[in-house]
Amino acid sequence: MLQVEQLKKSFDGFQAISDANLLVPKGEVVAVIGPNGAGKSTLFNLITGHLQADSGHIRFQGKEITSMAPYKICHRGMARSFQLINIFSSLTVFENVQASVIAKHRLDQNFFRPAKKLFIEETLEILDSFELFDFKDRSCSALSYGDQKVLEIAIALGSKPELLLLDEPTAGMSSEETRRIVNLIKHLSREKGLTILLTEHDMELVFDVAQKIMVLHQGKTIAQGLPQDIRNDKSVQNAYLGETG
Amino acid sequence: MSTNNLKLIENPKGKFNTYLGLGIAAVGIIVLLLAPGFLTQYYVYLLATVFTTALLATSLNLVLGYGGLLHLHHGVFFGVGAYTVAIVTTKTSWPFAVAVLLAPLVAALIALVIGWFCVRLRGLYFGMLTLALGQLVWAIVYRWNALTNGDNGIHAIPVPEFLTSINSVYYATLLILVISLIILYIITESPFGLMLLATRDNPVRSESVGVNVKRHRLTAFVIAGFFAGIAGVLFVLVERSVAPSLLFWSESAEVLIMCLMGGLTVFMGPMLGAGILVLLSMVVGLYTEYWLLVLGLLLLLLVLFLPQGILGYLMEIYNKSQDKRGGN
Amino acid sequence: MDFATLASQFFIGLSRGMIFFIVSAGLTLIFGVLRITNFAHGALYMVGAFIAYSVSTLFGQGPYGFWLALLVAPIAVMFISLVIERGLLRFIYNRDHLIQMLLTYSLVLIAGDLVKIIWGTEYKSMHIPEALRGSFNLWGASLPWYNAFLLVVGPVVALGLWFFLSKTNLGKICRATATDREMVDVLGINSTKVFAMVFALGGWLAGLGGALIAPTTTISMGMDASIIIYAFLIVVVGGLGNIWGALISSIIMGVGEAFGILFIPGVAIIIPYIIAGVLLILRPSGLLKSAW
Amino acid sequence: SGCGSNSPAKTEDKPVKVGIIDTYTGGAAVYASDSLDGFKLAVKEFADKGGPKIEFVTRDDEFKPDKSTSWAKELVMREQVDFLAGTTNSAGSLAVSQYAKESKVPFIVWGGMSEKITGEAGHRYVFSTLPNTAIIGKAGAAQLSKSSYKKVWLAGSDYEYGHSLINNLWSNLTTLKPDVQKMDESWWRVGETDFTPYINAIRSAKPDVLVVGTGGADMVAFMKAVKATGLNKEIPVWAHTSYDPSTLRPLGDQAPEGVMGTNPYLYNYPDTPENKAFAEAFKKEYNREPAAFALYGYMGGKFLGEAIAKAGSTDKEKIIDAMEGLTIDTPVGKATLRKEDHQVAIPMSYGVVANVNGVFTGSDLHSLNSEEIMPSVDQILKARSK
Amino acid sequence: MMLDVRDIHTYYGLSHVLFGLSLKVNQGEVVSLLGRNGVGKTTTLKSIIGITPPKSGQIYFKGQDIAKTPTKRMVKLGISFVPDDRRIFADLSVRENLEIADGIKTGVWNLAKVHELFPVLKRTENRRGGNLSGGEQQMLSIARALLGNPELLILDEPTEGLAPLIVRELEEQIIQLRSTGISILLAEQNLKSALKLADRCYVLERGQVRFEGTVDELAENEEVRSKYLLV
Numbered sequence A: 001m002l003q004v005e006q007l008k009k010s011f012d013g014f015q016a017i018s019d020a021n022l023l024v025p026k027g028e029v030v031a032v033i034g035p036n037g038a039g040k041s042t043l044f045n046l047i048t049g050h051l052q053a054d055s056g057h058i059r060f061q062g063k064e065i066t067s068m069a070p071y072k073i074c075h076r077g078m079a080r081s082f083q084l085i086n087i088f089s090s091l092t093v094f095e096n097v098q099a100s101v102i103a104k105h106r107l108d109q110n111f112f113r114p115a116k117k118l119f120i121e122e123t124l125e126i127l128d129s130f131e132l133f134d135f136k137d138r139s140c141s142a143l144s145y146g147d148q149k150v151l152e153i154a155i156a157l158g159s160k161p162e163l164l165l166l167d168e169p170t171a172g173m174s175s176e177e178t179r180r181i182v183n184l185i186k187h188l189s190r191e192k193g194l195t196i197l198l199t200e201h202d203m204e205l206v207f208d209v210a211q212k213i214m215v216l217h218q219g220k221t222i223a224q225g226l227p228q229d230i231r232n233d234k235s236v237q238n239a240y241l242g243e244t245g
Numbered sequence B: 001m002s003t004n005n006l007k008l009i010e011n012p013k014g015k016f017n018t019y020l021g022l023g024i025a026a027v028g029i030i031v032l033l034l035a036p037g038f039l040t041q042y043y044v045y046l047l048a049t050v051f052t053t054a055l056l057a058t059s060l061n062l063v064l065g066y067g068g069l070l071h072l073h074h075g076v077f078f079g080v081g082a083y084t085v086a087i088v089t090t091k092t093s094w095p096f097a098v099a100v101l102l103a104p105l106v107a108a109l110i111a112l113v114i115g116w117f118c119v120r121l122r123g124l125y126f127g128m129l130t131l132a133l134g135q136l137v138w139a140i141v142y143r144w145n146a147l148t149n150g151d152n153g154i155h156a157i158p159v160p161e162f163l164t165s166i167n168s169v170y171y172a173t174l175l176i177l178v179i180s181l182i183i184l185y186i187i188t189e190s191p192f193g194l195m196l197l198a199t200r201d202n203p204v205r206s207e208s209v210g211v212n213v214k215r216h217r218l219t220a221f222v223i224a225g226f227f228a229g230i231a232g233v234l235f236v237l238v239e240r241s242v243a244p245s246l247l248f249w250s251e252s253a254e255v256l257i258m259c260l261m262g263g264l265t266v267f268m269g270p271m272l273g274a275g276i277l278v279l280l281s282m283v284v285g286l287y288t289e290y291w292l293l294v295l296g297l298l299l300l301l302l303v304l305f306l307p308q309g310i311l312g313y314l315m316e317i318y319n320k321s322q323d324k325r326g327g328n
Numbered sequence C: 001m002d003f004a005t006l007a008s009q010f011f012i013g014l015s016r017g018m019i020f021f022i023v024s025a026g027l028t029l030i031f032g033v034l035r036i037t038n039f040a041h042g043a044l045y046m047v048g049a050f051i052a053y054s055v056s057t058l059f060g061q062g063p064y065g066f067w068l069a070l071l072v073a074p075i076a077v078m079f080i081s082l083v084i085e086r087g088l089l090r091f092i093y094n095r096d097h098l099i100q101m102l103l104t105y106s107l108v109l110i111a112g113d114l115v116k117i118i119w120g121t122e123y124k125s126m127h128i129p130e131a132l133r134g135s136f137n138l139w140g141a142s143l144p145w146y147n148a149f150l151l152v153v154g155p156v157v158a159l160g161l162w163f164f165l166s167k168t169n170l171g172k173i174c175r176a177t178a179t180d181r182e183m184v185d186v187l188g189i190n191s192t193k194v195f196a197m198v199f200a201l202g203g204w205l206a207g208l209g210g211a212l213i214a215p216t217t218t219i220s221m222g223m224d225a226s227i228i229i230y231a232f233l234i235v236v237v238g239g240l241g242n243i244w245g246a247l248i249s250s251i252i253m254g255v256g257e258a259f260g261i262l263f264i265p266g267v268a269i270i271i272p273y274i275i276a277g278v279l280l281i282l283r284p285s286g287l288l289k290s291a292w
Numbered sequence D: 001s002g003c004g005s006n007s008p009a010k011t012e013d014k015p016v017k018v019g020i021i022d023t024y025t026g027g028a029a030v031y032a033s034d035s036l037d038g039f040k041l042a043v044k045e046f047a048d049k050g051g052p053k054i055e056f057v058t059r060d061d062e063f064k065p066d067k068s069t070s071w072a073k074e075l076v077m078r079e080q081v082d083f084l085a086g087t088t089n090s091a092g093s094l095a096v097s098q099y100a101k102e103s104k105v106p107f108i109v110w111g112g113m114s115e116k117i118t119g120e121a122g123h124r125y126v127f128s129t130l131p132n133t134a135i136i137g138k139a140g141a142a143q144l145s146k147s148s149y150k151k152v153w154l155a156g157s158d159y160e161y162g163h164s165l166i167n168n169l170w171s172n173l174t175t176l177k178p179d180v181q182k183m184d185e186s187w188w189r190v191g192e193t194d195f196t197p198y199i200n201a202i203r204s205a206k207p208d209v210l211v212v213g214t215g216g217a218d219m220v221a222f223m224k225a226v227k228a229t230g231l232n233k234e235i236p237v238w239a240h241t242s243y244d245p246s247t248l249r250p251l252g253d254q255a256p257e258g259v260m261g262t263n264p265y266l267y268n269y270p271d272t273p274e275n276k277a278f279a280e281a282f283k284k285e286y287n288r289e290p291a292a293f294a295l296y297g298y299m300g301g302k303f304l305g306e307a308i309a310k311a312g313s314t315d316k317e318k319i320i321d322a323m324e325g326l327t328i329d330t331p332v333g334k335a336t337l338r339k340e341d342h343q344v345a346i347p348m349s350y351g352v353v354a355n356v357n358g359v360f361t362g363s364d365l366h367s368l369n370s371e372e373i374m375p376s377v378d379q380i381l382k383a384r385s386k
Numbered sequence E: 001m002m003l004d005v006r007d008i009h010t011y012y013g014l015s016h017v018l019f020g021l022s023l024k025v026n027q028g029e030v031v032s033l034l035g036r037n038g039v040g041k042t043t044t045l046k047s048i049i050g051i052t053p054p055k056s057g058q059i060y061f062k063g064q065d066i067a068k069t070p071t072k073r074m075v076k077l078g079i080s081f082v083p084d085d086r087r088i089f090a091d092l093s094v095r096e097n098l099e100i101a102d103g104i105k106t107g108v109w110n111l112a113k114v115h116e117l118f119p120v121l122k123r124t125e126n127r128r129g130g131n132l133s134g135g136e137q138q139m140l141s142i143a144r145a146l147l148g149n150p151e152l153l154i155l156d157e158p159t160e161g162l163a164p165l166i167v168r169e170l171e172e173q174i175i176q177l178r179s180t181g182i183s184i185l186l187a188e189q190n191l192k193s194a195l196k197l198a199d200r201c202y203v204l205e206r207g208q209v210r211f212e213g214t215v216d217e218l219a220e221n222e223e224v225r226s227k228y229l230l231v
């Protein structure tokens, strides 16, 4: 599904990603872990085209997408959520998701159909499956942090992706909310057959949902494999797991 | 602290009861239809000027308020539209209707060219490039004596017989204004309009749900240019003359002020601002030499006490009262 | 075109660039630290020129008049700026960018009419001091002494700003405030004072620019509108908030315009916009790193 | 703007109301305030004599042509004035003139100098009470043709006045001296502050003479730069109004000596009793010497008042008829509003800036009578038929 | 008592983050705030320092209510703060970063002394602040705070994102600081680190204190640890 090879990216001389490699098989949940500043978000930004790679390759469904514009990558079936809340702050909850659905149907340049009447069913369905139905007419800035995080994912799903990237979907969430997200991820993966790539610092969650883990450390992939292998990997323990206890 | 994406207002989309809105609009139109009956000629003329400016301001707001782009030189497209009519009618033998149809198209074309460069820039950089390129257009119009008559402008632009009386001009501008506003309103309510708000709120996110943000902004820019071109046509109908100062940056600054004065958050806001500013500059100018001082002081008070604009402020009050009534 | 002409035109352009720099340095400083788009900067420049005129006239336009004007006018403008900052701007620091622009724009309108009320509409002219009159020979072409004087003042101001910003504690605090006001507060430094001071310094520079230009031209209303557009283009092209960027683009603008006047005198009017447009298209976020 | 009314309500005739649109702010405001004071003086003189009664209101166009027209509309439609007047900006004059024609409200131009106003764009409803650029150009060419200049550099403010002046001067000069050649032209924006680069560029091309058409604040700044760069010592310079007090007063002792120029009027030239009386009356009223624009405004008022008296009516059309070909006494002698083109005919003089007993003023003055310098009626008719 | 926070409620705009939180820091004590991401540790610290002043509640510092005191006066009062994201002035050199903080409030700490504590800052003094590694930035940030000569030093996740080696070094230095008599309030996610450094701990959950006690008490309380700290 997704293949990253020898990716490199530096900012003003600082090598944020020095050698990242990743293979995401179709239908699996893959987690990228690593300490703060390892380059996880940067890697995500490179994959989704928000940043341009210095060198290396990213292939999605067999086709090269390195440094392609984000909207084109989205059209090919990849969607993402963001680590920090990144929603359309002045729109209602409904409109937030609807905007994404409209873009999916490529009607974003349509001038003459009232937006109010478009894709109501489809949007409501998504809102419903995310338990956001009751808030649909609220301004999204009035949602709680947890609900905003959920909305963040709902927007991504509006584009009906085949591959979903989640950047720390439970960061800053309470344990109940975290559980809600875990269930959601499992649901999306098992029932909807979505391929999911995520980052998380919550190891419990990672080992719970991930079928495969990649460890990033100082911009390098230091390990990649099944969860139990990663757990026992010496270098990973030194670089990351060891610290979090 | 990101100033790259202009975040213009806290709650940029006023909710408004559609029926109430329609009702107010209908009453407004009826009053305006009857107005020439009991106004002196001059005020009829002044209202026609207000209509022209109102369309210009509303078209700017598509980019400024809805698109969140700091467009500092919208007057260029207005001027280009007006000049197109002036040049076609005085330098060619084409019928007037052709001039009128051509004007918004030429304005949109210029907007396409300028916009093509500008949409790649953000925030104030965007604003300054609109300014620099717009001034370039101004300088060309100012200098190209053979075509534009230079600083003198073009006067006595011939218009069809039925558009010579001030009352007929009034009704013509009103009609075109209303049609344009309806189209603009439909656009703001369309998927395009919704996505425009989305790109303003969060361009990065818009891009990742599959919107080509640059193209979207460019489209908005061109549409705004198109309607500014129509406003240019109205200007010619009302004034029957054009001058390069239409394309000078200070003119654009005034339009910007109108938008802010009325309120960017509300579709009708810029129109209100246009009305207030046009009337103010005329009326205060009659009584004091220092009308700019008066305007400056008013603006100062507005900024300090009503930063969301007049209509924006009224909407806020309205929304609050609605929220209360709606209960929890 | 002989070398002497090119050289003297270059120096004249450079001295024009120095005025641009002095004015836009103030603007960019305010941009960088306060993050305010100060439209009133041009008005402050104009007021500086008028005050310089008045001071110089008070001394019968004699030799002391000019030097005193050069001293007094910038300081007077600095105080005006201080009043503006304390009285108005500080209430809108956390407001939207456009709102801040609008407030400073309203000051432009007010200042214009106040100048008219105070100084009247008759245009004013201030004399070049005896010592700086006339021209001298430079490789066969002549360069006015006053332009040479500007070529000295510009670098002195640049050097002063450099010294102030990189060598004094206050300068360090300014630069720190530009990147992170909250953290400056956390360190126990009064950022409010820094803001007031930077705005005043910006005003001082605007006033200095006005006082320096005053003897070379007619002091009249409308001076503000013509400089502010240049200053904005320069500041943005240079990179918002970057003083050295402003220096470079001032020089490009001044010299570019001078050569435009030399090579295409008929259409010199479009040159600044072409320069700014091309530079912005080539470097969409300014020549040097922006503080934003 | 404020209203100024000077008519004692003693005759039963309704007063004629004049709407003045002029540049009361910005770089050209001196001219407008001079002409307004001149006009007021004329109005006052009529009032003192017991009629005709003239009322007026003023509007500030800020030197912007579009402002001029919108005020013209306001004055005609709302204020219902009988006459329009003013407009220092030539482009503004042309714009207002067009509206005057449409609305059939006569317009007396005492500020805009473009020859188009009474030339190709002239019509029944526009009058000019100041020498236009055709006249100035002809006089200037006459002055310049006295010396052996060959290579000429033309320069000016990049708008109607500058272009029109330079065009007229150049075409007259080529007729008088077919061997002159134009080196190049420089054009600066209105409101240019720094003339050094222009002057340096021109100087390096070494023309025989530099001919300049600029006005207002730019004129003062230009003259100042001429002095500062010492250009006047190297290359002869010609500029209209170079020795007018409005230019020289702000320059003080920094006026560039030797700059040639044209100007129809100085408070002490022509040295006649009529002029002395006018200058004294003006000085008494406004505490300064009248400059050329004071004369233009004064003549505007004079022509209007005399025409009303002659028509014996306040009907606009009748006043126009009376004005056509009207001759009056002015400080510069007899002045006629030519019937065919409504352009005032007065003598024009030329001279150079000189230091006369410690005061900078015009010297070496020569007068050309109006027949020598007015464009012929044929020329006008030909221009209009285009 | 050095610091006494009583029943504070803090909001970000409309969202309510701290719900009646109270805590105390005694003279010369090291107190640690624990809790998972987003429970409000940073917000508590920012409320004390005045960046996000509480809507209600009191904060007493040496007996004086400082709940409404602006941030810029905290150093003069004797409180210094090291934010979690370090907030180094990237464009200033290391030395300049220190110099601007120097002399606001005089006391035992000066440039020489902080160089003694963090020799690395002497070695890198001419480097751009933004070019330092994460660990060096953390030390610079602490040094900068120390130059304010605080009686109470507030540290937000000082060990976050640092390599284990650097963490150990930093812990040493914090212990050294404590021996100089400064009171320290720190937020930590790293339980090991917290247990090593602190005298007492507060465990937060959703903007409220759920556990309060000495380090030993926490070490023994399996339930609290598994429930609120997921360890």
Ligand SMILES: Nc1ncnc2c1ncn2[C@@H]1O[C@H](COP(=O)(O)OP(=O)(O)OP(=O)(O)O)[C@@H](O)[C@H]1O
Pocket: A011, A012, A014, A016, A034, A035, A036, A037, A038, A039, A040, A041, A042, A043, A083
């Ligand atoms: N635009 C940028 N300019 C300069 N440096 C950057 C930029 N973006 C990220 N970095 C640096 O790159 C490194 C990797 O950052 P990244 O956000 O990818 O980390 P992460 O692994 O996602 O960490 P976290 O777990 O904290 O989210 C960090 O040191 C960061 O400071």
Ligand SMILES: Nc1ncnc2c1ncn2[C@@H]1O[C@H](COP(=O)(O)OP(=O)(O)OP(=O)(O)O)[C@@H](O)[C@H]1O
Pocket: A145, A172, E012, E015, E017, E035, E036, E037, E038, E039, E040, E041, E042, E043, E044, E084, E189
């Ligand atoms: N600027 C802000 N605006 C709105 N909400 C915020 C803001 N900053 C933090 N929050 C929210 O407040 C809550 C508490 O955040 P806080 O940063 O205090 O947590 P924390 O315990 O320090 O977490 P961490 O361990 O991740 O640093 C979180 O839900 C967070 O999302």
Ligand SMILES: CC(C)C[C@H](N)C(=O)O
Pocket: D028, D031, D088, D089, D090, D091, D111, D112, D113, D114, D161, D214, D215, D216
């Ligand atoms: C400034 C003046 C010299 C302008 C001149 N009166 C004109 O015709 O425009």
Ligand SMILES: [Mg+2]
Pocket: A040, A041, A042, A083, A167
């Ligand atoms: Mg990350």
Ligand SMILES: [Mg+2]
Pocket: E041, E042, E043, E084, E156, E157, E187
């Ligand atoms: Mg925190």
